[in-house]
Amino acid sequence: MRIYKYKKITDKYxxxxxxxPDYNIMDNESKRVVELCTINGDTYISVPDDLTLPExxxxxxxxxxxxxxxxxEQIEKASPHMQLIKKRxxxxxxxxxxxxxxxxxxxxxxxxxxxxxxxxYNSYVESCIADGKIKVDILVKKPxxxxxxxx
Numbered sequence: 001m002r003i004y005k006y007k008k009i010t011d012k013y014x015x016x017x018x019x020x021p022d023y024n025i026m027d028n029e030s031k032r033v034v035e036l037c038t039i040n041g042d043t044y045i046s047v048p049d050d051l052t053l054p055e056x057x058x059x060x061x062x063x064x065x066x067x068x069x070x071x072x073e074q075i076e077k078a079s080p081h082m083q084l085i086k087k088r089x090x091x092x093x094x095x096x097x098x099x100x101x102x103x104x105x106x107x108x109x110x111x112x113x114x115x116x117x118x119x120x121y122n123s124y125v126e127s128c129i130a131d132g133k134i135k136v137d138i139l140v141k142k143p144x145x146x147x148x149x150x151x
Contacts, residue, residue, distance in 0.1 A: 001138065002049060003067060005042040009059040016059040017043075021051065034139060037078035044075060046139050081139055089132040093125055 009016040020033050031051050036044040044065065047053065056062060065071070076082045097105070102121070109118035 002047045003036075003044060003065040004047060004062040005044050005065050006060050006062050007041055008038075008043055016057045018045065018060055018062065019054050019056055021054055034081065036075055036081060036139060039074050039078050044079075076136075079139075082136065085132045085135050089128050092128045092131075096124060097121060 006018060018033065023032065031048040033048075033051070033053070034046040036046055038044070053062070067075075093102075105114065105118050105121045108114040
């Protein structure tokens with residue numbers, strides 16, 4: 001994935017945004033441009049490496065972005081996609097463990113009892129988080145090991 005930013009421009013009659021490819025004529029419709037978020041007037045998009053963007057309106061200037069840890073954090077906070085990933089992880093964990101169950105398992109682990117239940121619980125939570133990290137990686141093109149604190 002490549003990350004770009006641009007400013008949407010509005011004149012008296014039109015709001016100019018990026019022009020996306022015609023997905024109807026593409027072989028693989030799963031390769032799409034994803035608008036991640038807008039920060040301080042800059043709109044950030046994620047573009048698959050093998051997707052060629054069509055010519056853009058003269059009002060639009062796409063700037064390639066290098067994701068720093070600070071920018072990654074800002075995108076995570078502002079992006080509805082990132083928030084949805086986090087919400088889905090929480091919901092997946094909650095389907096199996098209520099908050100009360102989680103607290104009980106952790107309390108028992110601290111007290112040295114039911115350690116096997118804690119191991120099972122922790123493995124499940126870590127697998128849910130790993131699934132979320134993979135989804136984040138797809139959006140922001142960072143090695144999974146560098147996204148450790150995403151969720």
